[in-house]
Amino acid sequence: MKKNPTILDIAREAGVSKSTVSRILNNAENVSPGTRKRVLEVMLKHRYRPNFFARGLGGRRTGVVGVVVTDITNPFYSVLVRGIEDVCRVYRYNIYLCNTDGREEEEKIHIDSLMERKVDGVILASTMLTEHSLADLLERDVKLVLVARLPEDHSSFNFVVVDNVMGGYLAAKHLITLGHERIAYIAGPWLSSPNLDRFAGFRRALGEVGLGVDEKDIVQGDFKMESGYLAGMKLAKSLSSRPSAVFAANDAMAVGAKEAFSELGMDVPHDMSVVGFDDIPLGALRCVQLTTVSQSIYDQGAISGKTLIERILHPDKGGIQQIVLPPKLVVRKTCARVPTREKRGERSGT
Amino acid sequence: MKKNPTILDIAREAGVSKSTVSRILNNAENVSPGTRKRVLEVMLKHRYRPNFFARGLGGRRTGVVGVVVTDITNPFYSVLVRGIEDVCRVYRYNIYLCNTDGREEEEKIHIDSLMERKVDGVILASTMLTEHSLADLLERDVKLVLVARLPEDHSSFNFVVVDNVMGGYLAAKHLITLGHERIAYIAGPWLSSPNLDRFAGFRRALGEVGLGVDEKDIVQGDFKMESGYLAGMKLAKSLSSRPSAVFAANDAMAVGAKEAFSELGMDVPHDMSVVGFDDIPLGALRCVQLTTVSQSIYDQGAISGKTLIERILHPDKGGIQQIVLPPKLVVRKTCARVPTREKRGERSGT
DNA sequence: TCCATTTATGGTACCGCTACCATTATAAGC
DNA sequence: GCTTATAATGGTAGCGGTACCATAAATGGA
Incomplete structure (x- = not known):
């Protein structure tokens, strides 16, 4: 038989009509077991597959x-x-x-x-x-x-x-518990709902303990790693006085920031704690070990x-x-308890 | 007009036949500019899109x-x-x-x-x-x-x-130039042509300078990071005598191996050089800086x-x-010149 | 036994488009 | 002007299915 048998070829060989074959294709009832078996065998024999386009033409589902x-x-x-x-x-x-x-x-x-x-x-x-x-x-x-x-x-x-709000909240809470009082935020585009919501949760957690976010500590990014790196550089270079931790709106930026810090000789987590968001595979890497908010x-x-x-x-x-x-906090190794006041004083004068 | 206009709807409204509209759809010649313009306008007006399935049914290209x-x-x-x-x-x-x-x-x-x-x-x-x-x-x-x-x-x-053979050759050559004489290989599945070819090139480069690969220095992996980690562990733990460098059949395994080495307190590249293959984005990470063979x-x-x-x-x-x-060697920071004979003697007795 | 109902099947008109042939209108050649 | 190309268009038969109606056979209740 030809390479691409049609429903008609099958019908003829099985000695039935197109309709019957069609019924079997769509597992309709009202087909006698004998006929069904016979037709099925012919189909199998010729590796028959109904034509996708002919099916779709009828205006039905396309799969x-x-x-x-x-x-x-x-x-x-x-x-x-x-x-x-x-x-x-x-x-x-x-x-x-x-x-x-x-x-x-x-x-x-x-x-x-x-x-x-x-x-x-x-x-x-x-x-x-x-x-x-x-x-x-x-x-x-x-x-x-x-x-x-x-x-x-x-x-x-x-x-x-x-729940991005919850996620931002979790991240901030974690840092607060570790004693951080000044936490920077590396933002995604403000048009983006995840960024907005994560920031809202972050801010709320801070608010609950009487803290706020200084505008200077919010650095704009675009969710990509490079922008996180740039943001990290910017943050680190405000030498006179800088935050002790940073929450990045996603993992890519968090990793970028971490790299910036390392490159400048800062020790993550002891000089700077970092929290991300997403839990991408990269963050689990042994050389990254990013503490983050997991969103499965x-x-x-x-x-x-x-x-x-x-x-x-x-x-x-x-x-x-x-x-x-629900998001979940994944604690790895980029966050540490904030240094005591004296120690911090030596470093940043805060 | 109805939500999904057909070619007939367009034809009627433009006062022509289906055939003419079809011709225009398939930019056939033999359509007068006036007619073409008129029909095109009607199409545009109704956001007409020809039905994908009706088209495909004719047995033509599906796109x-x-x-x-x-x-x-x-x-x-x-x-x-x-x-x-x-x-x-x-x-x-x-x-x-x-x-x-x-x-x-x-x-x-x-x-x-x-x-x-x-x-x-x-x-x-x-x-x-x-x-x-x-x-x-x-x-x-x-x-x-x-x-x-x-x-x-x-x-x-x-x-x-x-050219995987060439790539393997490049990798080995690089290590040889740095003075390495005993180089391990972390293999992918042997059924896989890239693995086979990379190994062939690797071996050829070694052969050219009179070196060989000891069977003990070939560790089986499966192209995934975890298998590279395991392989690295295995390699590192042969304490009495171990290679000074390792070529992994791909980057994922190379990174895994590198992590194993770091975890065991070895310094990459000074205690162990690592070369990968693929040039995945991860390898460019500042904390990885994997020397590798790029295959764009x-x-x-x-x-x-x-x-x-x-x-x-x-x-x-x-x-x-x-x-x-053609592959290209990308030199980053996971390879170093081999320690002098005396120093190596202290460590591995080779 | 007869008619109503159910079950299994066949027949055919689409679905929207293209390919091909038929038809007309227009231009060109003598 | 008449024939013959050429260009522009219309008509229609599929493509391979599904949906719906028609028919035939089997079942069942009175």
Whole structure:
């Protein structure tokens, strides 16, 4: 028989009609066991696979979802995508991968392309879109799950995030417990909800013990390692008086900062404590040992994948799904008890 | 008009036939400029996008390629995929991403799924398949490009690889120049062509100066960091007499080994020199500074993507494309000149 | 036994697009 | 002016499935 048998070829060889074969493909009832067995055998014999496009043409599910991330090269997203892929596999779903580099324009182009390819749903990690653009998407009846970053008004979307406020709080609390009173913050872009929330939690913890954050101790970064390095340099070089600890809005920047400190001959943690956020694999490296706030990235991927596909498979079952995961403090070796007042005095005059 | 206009809707509104609209979609000639403009305007007005499935049903190109990697979480593959994705974007191609975890069975399942979805081509990174299974694929007229790892007989496939033999040679040469005479090798799986070739080059360089590799100095790993750590431990603990340098078949293992050495109080590079292979971002970290052999992973991705799509777009133009990229030694800070004979004598008795 | 109901199957009209052929309008050649 | 290319368009049959209706056979209750 020809290389790519069609449903008609199978039907003919099994001596039934296309309809019957179609029924078997879709495990409909009302097919006698004998017929089913016979047809199945013919299918197996010819390695028959129904044509994906012919199926999709009917306007039904395609078994494909789109995954839009900032940059797969970033370990945060690669772990996330891995989580998504793993659950997709069990549902026999495929994923289209798209990188945006954080550019809204790219994101829109990719989404258009995904729509054109009639994906059943889309997972948007760290979306740059406003709730307005997103709502637009929903109207074109694509299932949608947001991960890691939310638009301002996210009340009507499915999402999976960590409790960033809680995470920031945990980080600050840890440093406070170690006696730190002046803690710097290496920020991500202020448009980004994770940055905003982490800072809010951080500030709250400080506020609870009567501390505050001086504006001088907030250094702007962009979530990338290099910006953390630069921020670390800046912080370290304010020699007359500097903080004894720093909380970075993510691990990449925390590692960058730590490198800056080491390079300047400072000892982490004794001269400067560092806390990050994310718990990327790199932080666990024996030469890094970063104390950080873990947000189980893989789980977020897996959960968002599962949420999306369940929503696709059972569109009417259940309303909006909004999942907020608890963060967890992971204590490694970049934080130390603050030096006694005298010792600190010798060094920084604070 | 309805949410998803069809070619017929556009045709009607523009006062032409489906055929004419179809011609314009496929930029065929034989359409008068006036008509073309009018139809284009109607399309734009309704944000018309031709239905992907209806198009694919005709048995033509789908604009999708499959990318099969071992594990996207591994920085080698995420950089590779990024390279692929970037060129796909300019061709307006989408990619399906698949992870196999290096399991042949998974790889086959994924490939079947890709075939079913009628991808125009497939990029197989580090394939576990034999030339036999691969040839099978070619017969189903899928365009194929292999990256990073080749089956034994690869004469009939398109591929993009680095010159691994040359890379191994470069690494060894560097160590030899620094005076090392006993160099250990942390191996990847012996079924893997990169491992085999790197070892071959390594051995050749040693042979050229009359040196050899003792079997005791070859430690088995699996390309993952943990196995490198274990290997490093094993190497370091042969206290009576140990090599002065180690070449690891990839960076992940090199970093793992380095960590083991540091943990045991050895000083890298002065007690032990380490060279890796790949040049993953992690190696550039200030606290790692791994001397390694760079194989421009991103470029490999970009080149393999371009090769694949060009092959799809112009199937008859040109034969098999086999690209072997030159590796480059990247000297950072994990190698030192070998201690003088007396000093080494104190330590290891060699 | 007969009619109603259920169960198993066949027939066919789409889904939205492209390929190919048919048709017309226009230009060119003599 | 009439024939013959050439350009611009329309008409329609698939591509390989699914959905829905029709039919035939089997079952069952009165």
